[in-house]
Amino acid sequence: MTISELHDKTKAYLFDLDGTLYLGERLIEGAPEALAFLRGAGKRIVFLTNNSSKTALRYEEKLRNMGLFEDGDLVYTSATATVHYLLRHFRGKQIYLVATEEVKEEFISAGVHVGEEDPDVAVLAYDTELTFAKIEKLDALLRRGIVYLATHPDDVCPTETGFKPDVGSFLKLFERSAGRLPDRVIGKPFPDMAKGVLSHLNLRSDEVCMVGDRLYTDIRFANRNKMSSVLVLSGESNLLSLSKFPDKPDLVLPSVKSLIPPAKNSG
Ligand SMILES: [Mg+2]
Structure with missing residues (x-):
């Protein structure tokens, strides 16, 4: 596929x-220009992240400050997708939610019934305010056989200084302690994240393209959910890791800057 075919x-x-x-905090060169080009061509811009430790609004502020977010764009996190999943399948049920305070507020204001008394479903989000009391409570609920959801599967979260343990690492903890794996994981590469964002955008999967740097989340997400995909080599993948991975993207670009087609020579 060529870039113009993709844009078409x-x-x-x-x-x-x-x-x-x-x-980290450093913009990839040409990223704001690439987004501006796409908006100018009438494309919708969505920022899709598995990180469920911050609210969509917090991401919007961060992206706006970095010159990446404009009115009309959308932030869709694995927490947003989990809210949509809960409202579709467990509306009115009580949810025991392990999450940061701000993400808990986001669930509650979206209409999710968050509570600790007699929950029907337990949800593990990326809780960077996790305490032993929360671990103990979730463990006890899982032993009782309650429905168990996780916002996303990532083992680690990249930071400026290296990696932090992410939800996938905590899933291992509960696997060892309560003998349970989640009944469902919502975020990339799984289908509920795709269903949620496509129904929010009111688009079909073939009208959407995922652009990302991770093969086993971003590119696998696109392939499993029948979206187009672009792998950028500005992050954790290179041509060697691509050659060893079973899922292939439609296009490989050095960075998002290359989404701007080269100026065509006239004549
Ligand atoms: Mg990435």
């Missing part, structure tokens, strides 16, 4: 954040 068929571009648009 695509109505919305879903962008991964870290490794794709920035590295």
Whole structure:
């Protein structure tokens, strides 16, 4: 597929954040220009992240400050997708939610019934305010056989200084202690994240392109959910890791800057 063929068929571009648009606090060169080009061509811009430790609004502020977010763009996190999943399948049920205070507020204001008395479902989000009391409570609920959801599967979260343990690492903890794996994981590469964002955008999967730097989340997400995909080599993948991985993207670009087609020579 060429870049012009991709632009012709695509109505919305879903962008991964870290490794794709920035590295830590540093913008990837040409990222704001690439987004501006796509908006100018009438494309919808969506920022899609598995990180469920911050609210969509917090991401919007961060992206706006970095010159990446404009009115009309959308932030869609694995927490947003989990809220949509809960409202579709467990509306009115009580949810025991392990999450940061701000993400808990986001669930509650979206209409999720968060409580601790007699929950029907337990949800593990990326809780960077995790305490032993919360671990103990979730463990006890899992032993009782309660429905168990996780916002996303990532083992680690990239930071400016290295990696932090992410939800996938905590899933291992509960696997060892309560003998349970989640009944469902919502975020990339799984289908509920795709269903949620596509129904929010009111688009079909073939009208959407995922742009990201991780093969086993971003590119696998696109392939499993029948979206187009672009792998950018500005983050954790290179041509060697691509050659060893079973899922292939439609296009490989050095960075998002290359989404701007080269100026055509006239004549
Ligand atoms: Mg990434």
